[in-house]
Amino acid sequence: MSEKKKNNPKFTLNSYWIYVPIILFFVTLHFFSSGSFASKRISSNQFNEILKENDIEKVMIINNSVAEIYIKKDALENKEKYEKIKKSAFYRKGAPVYEYNFGDLQNFENKLNKAKEEYNLSLDYDHEEKTSFFETIISILPFIVLILIWLFFMRRMSGAGGGAGGGGQIFNIGKSRAKLFDENTKVKTTFKNVAGLEGAKEEVQEIVDFLKNPEKYTKLGGKIPKGALLVGPPGTGKTLLAKAVAGEAGVPFFSLSGSDFVEMFVGVGASRVRDLFKQAKQKSPSIIFIDEIDAIGRARGKNSMTGGNDERENTLNQLLTEMDGFGTESNVIVLAATNRAEILDKALMRAGRFDRQIYVDLPDLHERREIFEVHIKPLKLADDVNLEFLAQQTPGFSGADIANLCNEAALIAARNNKTAIHHQDFLDAVDRIVGGLEKKNKVITPKEKKVIAYHEAGHATVSWMLKYAAPLVKVTIVPRGQSLGAAWYLPEERKIVQTEQMLDEMCATMGGRAAEKLIFDKISTGALSDLEKVTKQARAMVTVYGLNEEVGNVTYYDSSGNDSFVKPYSEETAKVIDEEISKIIEGQYIRAIEILDQNRDKLDVLAQKLLEKEVIFKDDLIEIFGKRPFEKDDKEEDTSSEQETGAFDIS
Known part of the structure; x- marks a missing residue:
């Protein structure tokens, strides 16, 4: 019974309902106060008859067009023909x-003058200018419509119904839209819900401690930090970390x-900043969290097309x-x-405003394992799920990616009518996320299929x-996805990369095109993604990392991002850079052809196996090539393993 009551919609009073009775009141007041409302329209003959009988007390000429006729009191009371008018509900x-x-x-x-003389009448007449209530409304109606339209658009643009401080109302447009979390609206997220990010958690935990025990730090003469900036790739947990601060603080x-x-x-914008800090100061000690601060914190004076009075700059100045x-x-x-962070204004980044910059990086192997443990809690898992292996199989995945992976695995298991999520479902989810949706029904000719098989076999070999x-x-x-074939690798997790x-890596990437050239003496457009990858790597070797002897120990990389419109080297140097990039790529291409030529028989076996099975694994390669002579011990490989994809793309 109580549940039904809860589900029943509650009666809510809308402020607009007040206007309805007000309008009805004025309309009624006009009708009852108007003398002409109860009056009866008469013809010329009827008027002449009343005039001759001397029943008229007064004639009021309205707007020089209509006469309102007032009857004498004695005539109204004694004459029968006025009885019907007196009984009318509107008579006054x-x-x-x-x-x-x-x-x-x-x-x-x-x-009238002639009748007064002829019949010796005592009537009087006068003139009056009147404006009808409805005429008044009609005359001002266009202005009312314009005002209503203006109010409607202002309400829409100010975000009707949104935000704290009445941001949805036109007169509260300058109020802060910050959502307040206090003792009445507690956040359930705590640091226990944040897996990994140990360094970042330590930094923000200290901020929470500042607010809980300020005397611990101020008694030694220290000052509480003004702010902390969380920087990192998308999906690494910056907003989640802020939620945990809200839950813990x-x-x-x-x-x-x-x-x-x-x-x-x-x-x-500036008004909302002022209002936000005013509210925060009233409830101090308090925390303000601004997500995606680059929306207002972009460096001033750069790429500004709106002149000196830029609204975003005014907002930033107020924030500073x-x-x-x-x-x-x-x-x-x-x-x-x-x-x-690279596009933020330097004044915003300085100490005294954001005293600390906390870098929230992509999780490593151990942190990925912890993130998996958080996200599998609501899932029904089979006994064969190996989280350690899954952590190894997901290099470069952010926390958001891992959450998506777990959800995708659950969807795949449900699609196959399983009662629990198996290890293979997670692997299929990795393939789905990294490589895209499998398209078994895509029409490929036998000739194209053979080219693709040798291309992928070339990468593998x-x-x-x-x-x-x-x-x-x-x-x-x-x-x-967009690929016609793919190869999955398990590279080492390196902090630095040598030449x-x-x-x-570049030679292995060129293996696909090299196999096409060696086998068919022709090349196709299928190596587009491979060429794009090796070109980026070669350019980075020459212009960023200083790994080319001809160009030398020079880098043309600017971490501040200010060189987008300026080429930091001469035309002569540009020519040398282009030549060196081409030399590196062509050298690895020739090297790949030589390796494939030396292992031509094994390449053919691998390609034929691919054509038969369509999918082959590491065990098949060991069967064909034998164990790699320089392969590390299993233990070492388990502690430092990653995964990439090399895709055979047609564009």
Whole structure:
């Protein structure tokens, strides 16, 4: 019974309902106060008859066109013909009884004057200008419509119904839209829900401790930090970390996005910043979290097309002043998150505003294992699921990617009508996310299929024969996503990469095109993604890492991102760079052809096996090539393993 009551929609009073009775009141007041409302319209003959009988007390000429006729009190009470009018619900004493449309005013006045003399009448007449209630409404109606349209659009643009502080109302457009989390609206996320990120957690835990026990730090003369900036790639857990701070802090926590300050009206952004910090100071000690701060924190004076009075710059200036301006002694800490720290204004990044920059990096092997343990809690797993292996199979995955992987595995298991999620479902989910959706029904001719098989076999053969190339896990010629074939690798997790390692990886990448050239003496467009990858690697070797002897120990990389429109080298140097890039790529291409030529028989066997099975694994390669002579011990491989994809793309 209680549940039914809860589900019943509650009656809510809308403010607009107040206008309805007000309008009805004025309309009714007009009708009852109007003397002409109860009056009866009469003809010329009827008017002449009443005039001759001397029943008329007064004639009021309205707007020079209509006569309102007032009847004498004695005539109303004694004559029978007025009884019907007196019984009318709208009759009011002292109001006009008849209404006569006389036509020409001069003729009507002459008629009255002549009748007064002829019949010795005691009537009087006068003139009055009146405006009808409805005429007034009609005259101002266009202005009312324009005002209503303006209010409608202003309400829509100010985000109707959104945000704290009444941001949805037109008069509250300058109010902050921050969502407040305090003792009434507690956040359930804590640091226990954040897997990995040990260094980042330690930093933000200290901020929470500052607010809980400020005397511990201030008694030694220290000051509480003004702010901390969370920087890192998308999906690494910056916002989750801020939620954990909100859950742990026990102080008011204001959360909003950088875009919440942006508005088309001049001065609104700065006004919202002021209101936000005003609310935070009133509830201090408190925390403000601004997600995606690059929306307002972009460096000033760069790529500005709106002139000097840029609204975004005004908002940023106000934020700078509030964070560390003249007289900003308050117990308010600002947390912000962005994945584009390089474009933020230097004034925003300086100490005193954001005292700490906390880099939230992609998780390593151990952290990925912890993240998996968090996300598998609500899942029904089979006994064969190996989280250690899954952590090895997901290099470069962010926390958001791993959450998506677990969900995808659950969907795959449900699609196959399983009662639990098996290890193979997770592997299929990895393939689905990294390579794309499998397209077994894609029409490929036998000739194209053979080219694809040799292309992928070329990748597998070259990578197997090179010391620093990543060991292969799986090769497939089943179309997946935009690829017609793919090879999965398990490379080492390196902190630095040496020249030989980069060259071996480039050689393995060129193995596909080299196999096409060796077998068919023709090349196809299928190596587009391979060429793109090796070109980027070769360019990085020459222009970024200084790994080319001809160009030397020089880098043309600018981490600040200010060289996008300026070429930092001469035309002569550009020519040398182009030549060296081409020389590196062509050298590895020739090297790949030589390796494949030396292992031609094994390449043919591998390609034929691919054509038969469509998918082959590491065990098949060991059967054909034998164990790699430079392969590391299993223990070492388990502690440092990653995965990449090399796809055979047609564009």
